[in-house]
Amino acid sequence: MSNSREESFTKFFERATAGLTPATAGLTPATAGLTPYKWQTLIATEGLPDVLTVHTGLGKTEVVLAWAWRLLVDGQPEPRHLVYCLPMRSLVTQTVKRLKDYFDSLKQACPFFDVKVYQLMGGAIDDEWASQPDKPWVLVGTQDQLLSRALNRGYAMRRFDWPVHFGLLNNDCRWLIDEVQLMGPGLWTTSQLDWMRRKRFPSLKPCLTTWMSATIGTSFLSTTDRVADCLDKPSQEQDAFEKKLKAALDGDPALQWWREAKRPLAWWQPDTAEPKTGKGKKQSPAKSATPATVTPENIATFVMKNHVAGKLTLVICNTVELAQDVFRQLDVKHKVEHKVLLTSRFRGEDRSQHEQRLMEFDAKRKTGNLPPNDPGLICVSTQVIEAGIDISAHRLFTELAPWPSMLQRLGRLNRKGDDQGARGWVWETPEKGGNNERIGPYEAADIELAKMLVDAFAPLSEKAFSKAIEELNKTKKNEVTEALKPKLSPLPRALDVHGLFSTERDVHGGFTDVSAFVRGTDPDLDVMVFWRDWSGEHPPSGDDLDGPLLKPAKEGCPVSFIRVQEFLKTSQGQAWLWNDETGCWEPISPESIRPGMLLMLKRDVGGYDETEGWTGNTSNVLANVPRAGRIATLGDDTRTEAGYWSKLTDHLEDAKREAEELCNAICLQGDLRKAVVEAAALHDLGKAHPQWQNRLPTRAVIPGKLLAKCPRVVAADVAGDASAVRSEFAKLRPEAYALPDEQCRRGREEVLRLRWAIDDKLREDELKSLRSVPGVRWAGHIPFRPGLRHEAASALAMWRKYRNSEPKPYPALAVYLAAAHHGKVRTVMRSTTEEGDDVFGIRSEPGSLVIECEHWLLDFSVTKDGAEGRWEGEEGKEEFVMTGPGWTGLVTDLLGPWRPEEKSDAGAVPQGEPMDLGPFALAYLEALVRIADWRASDPSRATGAVKPSEVRNGC
Numbered sequence: 001m002s003n004s005r006e007e008s009f010t011k012f013f014e015r016a017t018a019g020l021t022p023a024t025a026g027l028t029p030a031t032a033g034l035t036p037y038k039w040q041t042l043i044a045t046e047g048l049p050d051v052l053t054v055h056t057g058l059g060k061t062e063v064v065l066a067w068a069w070r071l072l073v074d075g076q077p078e079p080r081h082l083v084y085c086l087p088m089r090s091l092v093t094q095t096v097k098r099l100k101d102y103f104d105s106l107k108q109a110c111p112f113f114d115v116k117v118y119q120l121m122g123g124a125i126d127d128e129w130a131s132q133p134d135k136p137w138v139l140v141g142t143q144d145q146l147l148s149r150a151l152n153r154g155y156a157m158r159r160f161d162w163p164v165h166f167g168l169l170n171n172d173c174r175w176l177i178d179e180v181q182l183m184g185p186g187l188w189t190t191s192q193l194d195w196m197r198r199k200r201f202p203s204l205k206p207c208l209t210t211w212m213s214a215t216i217g218t219s220f221l222s223t224t225d226r227v228a229d230c231l232d233k234p235s236q237e238q239d240a241f242e243k244k245l246k247a248a249l250d251g252d253p254a255l256q257w258w259r260e261a262k263r264p265l266a267w268w269q270p271d272t273a274e275p276k277t278g279k280g281k282k283q284s285p286a287k288s289a290t291p292a293t294v295t296p297e298n299i300a301t302f303v304m305k306n307h308v309a310g311k312l313t314l315v316i317c318n319t320v321e322l323a324q325d326v327f328r329q330l331d332v333k334h335k336v337e338h339k340v341l342l343t344s345r346f347r348g349e350d351r352s353q354h355e356q357r358l359m360e361f362d363a364k365r366k367t368g369n370l371p372p373n374d375p376g377l378i379c380v381s382t383q384v385i386e387a388g389i390d391i392s393a394h395r396l397f398t399e400l401a402p403w404p405s406m407l408q409r410l411g412r413l414n415r416k417g418d419d420q421g422a423r424g425w426v427w428e429t430p431e432k433g434g435n436n437e438r439i440g441p442y443e444a445a446d447i448e449l450a451k452m453l454v455d456a457f458a459p460l461s462e463k464a465f466s467k468a469i470e471e472l473n474k475t476k477k478n479e480v481t482e483a484l485k486p487k488l489s490p491l492p493r494a495l496d497v498h499g500l501f502s503t504e505r506d507v508h509g510g511f512t513d514v515s516a517f518v519r520g521t522d523p524d525l526d527v528m529v530f531w532r533d534w535s536g537e538h539p540p541s542g543d544d545l546d547g548p549l550l551k552p553a554k555e556g557c558p559v560s561f562i563r564v565q566e567f568l569k570t571s572q573g574q575a576w577l578w579n580d581e582t583g584c585w586e587p588i589s590p591e592s593i594r595p596g597m598l599l600m601l602k603r604d605v606g607g608y609d610e611t612e613g614w615t616g617n618t619s620n621v622l623a624n625v626p627r628a629g630r631i632a633t634l635g636d637d638t639r640t641e642a643g644y645w646s647k648l649t650d651h652l653e654d655a656k657r658e659a660e661e662l663c664n665a666i667c668l669q670g671d672l673r674k675a676v677v678e679a680a681a682l683h684d685l686g687k688a689h690p691q692w693q694n695r696l697p698t699r700a701v702i703p704g705k706l707l708a709k710c711p712r713v714v715a716a717d718v719a720g721d722a723s724a725v726r727s728e729f730a731k732l733r734p735e736a737y738a739l740p741d742e743q744c745r746r747g748r749e750e751v752l753r754l755r756w757a758i759d760d761k762l763r764e765d766e767l768k769s770l771r772s773v774p775g776v777r778w779a780g781h782i783p784f785r786p787g788l789r790h791e792a793a794s795a796l797a798m799w800r801k802y803r804n805s806e807p808k809p810y811p812a813l814a815v816y817l818a819a820a821h822h823g824k825v826r827t828v829m830r831s832t833t834e835e836g837d838d839v840f841g842i843r844s845e846p847g848s849l850v851i852e853c854e855h856w857l858l859d860f861s862v863t864k865d866g867a868e869g870r871w872e873g874e875e876g877k878e879e880f881v882m883t884g885p886g887w888t889g890l891v892t893d894l895l896g897p898w899r900p901e902e903k904s905d906a907g908a909v910p911q912g913e914p915m916d917l918g919p920f921a922l923a924y925l926e927a928l929v930r931i932a933d934w935r936a937s938d939p940s941r942a943t944g945a946v947k948p949s950e951v952r953n954g955c
Contacts, residue, residue: 686793
């Protein structure tokens, strides 16, 4: 049986890597279309352990194939999704590409093997995975993006979507944590989240974690919470697996290359400076020469002296600033063209070009396709090169860094064991200033310990790397243990995660900062900045804010929030933060900037160079950037603008059907299933509100019916004769549906607003063409803003029916899930107008909704702060009789308390119904209802959808 399973996995592995060779794939021989290593087969047949102790370069990425085989072929109870977490922006795209190639090959061999691969890192965010909870997928990302989402505070995304990612990433996932020794505080956070999913706030679908590292040990599992629940020690199964793993690694002939690979390392310091003289007198011989200071200039000179044509040279600096300076010296002093700069401080479009150049060179080198006189390539980089990138350098020059980082950097030298002439050098940058705690981005104590270990390792490094490390670990056991031990840092407790369930602003107008749990107090924590242009000092507002939507993967540049603060203070520049309540860009002071923020800078503020990335230099100004545009707001109803008209009753039936199919696929049963299905079936009841219907651009296409969806609307404000504008638009969209014209003012000028309903939004070049027509004062898309949150009206109607019905038509949970289906009405019911007499724009009149002759009364009692009721009984013996628990009570009962010994007793949810679900499970159920709505809104799946292009001139 065991042999047949091993053979099955081997065949699966061969299919995944079919057509690849060690040279073309950049893989070790045993990984390229041949057979897996013994340890990889062991993972597949025995299962993924809690901790996987395998050295870098031995094919840890292919553990994903072991998970996929267990899920798709062997029928093991693996989570449906795999989350691959890397500690930094270490070319996530390369890992994504490799895995996509694997799964594309598998799908070609067998269509059943359909696993999508997505990426999630600063500047490159793919969210399609969030709509596929019933399909297997792999999500590869950085700890910043993944952990912030797992804590319900997703970086570089709108807060209304936080709960979807929060729920999905904490349910039905296998987290694969790679290079844990580089994670810092994020490592402790992964440990705590694993404990909460398993014990304190159990996931609805198992969510497991595997940490991968050969050096870090298991001390990070010994948090107070894990100790209390006996999750701090390796299990007996883990101990047994470790013995089998060691035997597989030691006894595999295919790993002989790794056991013999050499990575010699030596110290380097600049040539000694010339003797100094003073007043014509020679210095004594003892003082005749002093070590020269390490500078970007002499680093570049030494690199050029040792670089070999046709080979790859890596120069790894600890800071972006030093990397940029060395890169400039290669250009200015040595006129080097065969170079590339790779740091984390690039816009996505620029970084991808640099990455592509590096990967293309390395691929040609491996396959022997370089021209005869190729000069090679010098890659100047920072920590981004340390993990997750599969390149092999002939020369390595690295600044002294903490020992875990030094091991990672050495892993890029002679990575495949086929370049025994490779060599590395390390230099120490003198400490600047009087800070005794930090040297560059690292703590001084870590640098000193690394220096001691490099001193001990260098004489051993002429041996095979594996033997040298083994000897070092024996002779410097205590020092190595100390260097690799994860540092204690703040970690999330149950109270923290419970509180993070709410996505409402705090009393200061901001949100809980989770950066301490993601990367700690590291000054290199990032914000995402992008550049736009506009006239005047302040960004435009209203209809004038008509620039294209932000594309983070293309425009976004991750920058240390400290650097941005310093830049704005010294340049007197201004950063702008989007307010999703008011729908405008607001100035933010440098002191108020926090990690994870998305900030807009005006183009002429500068600070960025396409070749060097973020420079903080005001003279570096981008030549062309788009106009300022808007981002989502609380008042938007963008999912209504689906590109077609459809009846409300049809959409509700579609959503119910999609929810049922989704629940079937993930095997959700009982009251939880009923709550999800009924919430989907009633989620858009509030769209029957007269105010909502009356704000639609037109209802004439499906007369006499309540609508749930409408097309997009584009408009042009014209002064004078509008015939040329109509003619130009007819060329752009000949099948558009003309809407009635409107008279309006633009500034002090009376204009005619022409409007059209269209299937899809106009492209930016089409809008530019329309704006160029004489007489056009403005042209752009008109967002649908009904002035109320329809999902709040749905909840008020559902709550009234729930309270007044016996038996209950659906669990109370369904009311909450319907309210939360856009992520805007969740833990509070509040006013959104200046008058304060509304609930998310809904006023007491009209007091009911009418759908197909059925009246749904709105119950505003649940919106009151606290419980509603009355005092009854004799004087002095009165008792409070609760007649309404309030929305807070409903949420409290559904969420449950954070303490394990407590139970919720707000009285909103009766015994026997779902309650005390915990944050992970409740957010997961929210996500299911939202996804059912998304699928039902897909034009290809929507019943009775009528597109503007299908209607001729309004007939």
